Amino acid sequence: MNPLIRVEDLRVSFDSTPVVHGISFELRAGSCVGIVGESGSGKSVTARSLLGLNGPGATVTAETLAIGDTDLLTAPEARLRRLRGAEVGYVLQDALVSLDPLRPVGAEIAEPLRLHGVPRSQREQRVHELLHSAGVPEPRLRARQRSGELSGGLRQRALIAAALALDPGSSSPMSRPLPSTSPSRPRYSTSSSRASAPAGRCC
Ligand SMILES: Nc1ncnc2c1ncn2[C@@H]1O[C@H](COP(=O)(O)OP(=O)(O)OP(=O)(O)O)[C@@H](O)[C@H]1O
Numbered sequence: 358m359n360p361l362i363r364v365e366d367l368r369v370s371f372d373s374t375p376v377v378h379g380i381s382f383e384l385r386a387g388s389c390v391g392i393v394g395e396s397g398s399g400k401s402v403t404a405r406s407l408l409g410l411n412g413p414g415a416t417v418t419a420e421t422l423a424i425g426d427t428d429l430l431t432a433p434e435a436r437l438r439r440l441r442g443a444e445v446g447y448v449l450q451d452a453l454v455s456l457d458p459l460r461p462v463g464a465e466i467a468e469p470l471r472l473h474g475v476p477r478s479q480r481e482q483r484v485h486e487l488l489h490s491a492g493v494p495e496p497r498l499r500a501r502q503r504s505g506e507l508s509g510g511l512r513q514r515a516l517i518a519a520a521l522a523l524d525p526g527s528s529s530p531m532s533r534p535l536p537s538t539s540p541s542r543p544r545y546s547t548s549s550s551r552a553s554a555p556a557g558r559c560c
């Protein structure tokens with residue numbers, strides 16, 4: 358089976374300062390890839406490169422940078438917009454600033470569903486299912502709360518729920534390990550978010 362993600366000699370620089378120096382990896386369906394490195398070594402920049410989210414100041418080159426049949430170096434922005442959320446979910450690193458403090462968490466998770474045309478009548482139930490599958494206890498209560506009312510671990514799980522909202526068929530880059538919400542839970546989000554998922558995971 359062909360890899361879902363192919364990265365070969367990825368290099369990223371900002372204002373001609375290199376921050377990613379030629380990383381290569383593949384991700385196959387049902388598998389996880391962990392990228393380990395010290396702070397500032399380019400893990401998040403690598404993950405963002407998979408979604409074309411490094412911003413206009415970034416120069417991104419690679420021998421290969423592809424998700425499925427989509428060449429990320431040449432794909433038009435409209436194609437990348439369809440890819441984000443629907444085919445690739447991205448769990449942002451900083452849960453506190455990634456969730457709108459003024460909106461209920463459930464509304465945040467429902468946003469990608471709304472953007473991709475899921476009818477309003479189906480969204481609430483889907484949000485509860487997503488929170489449950491991301492390991493959030495009392496999903497109905499949590500969906501009504503704002504991010505400031507959740508613990509750090511629950512906030513990160515809410516971001517995982519949002520990233521998986523559209524059941525991305527390809528992969529879900531995650532920018533860092535998930536703090537466990539209880540001692541019995543696995544410490545890394547890749548194994549706790551959806552254990553039986555057929556999709557690939559990249560952290
Ligand atoms: N938009 C940007 N403009 C300029 N420099 C950036 C930008 N984004 C990231 N960098 C720089 O790129 C380098 C890699 O950052 P990155 O966020 O990928 O690190 P990381 O490996 O994820 O670190 P951490 O483990 O702390 O999350 C850092 O030196 C960072 O300052």
Ligand SMILES: [Mg+2]
Pocket residue numbers: 400401402450532533
């Ligand atoms: Mg990071």
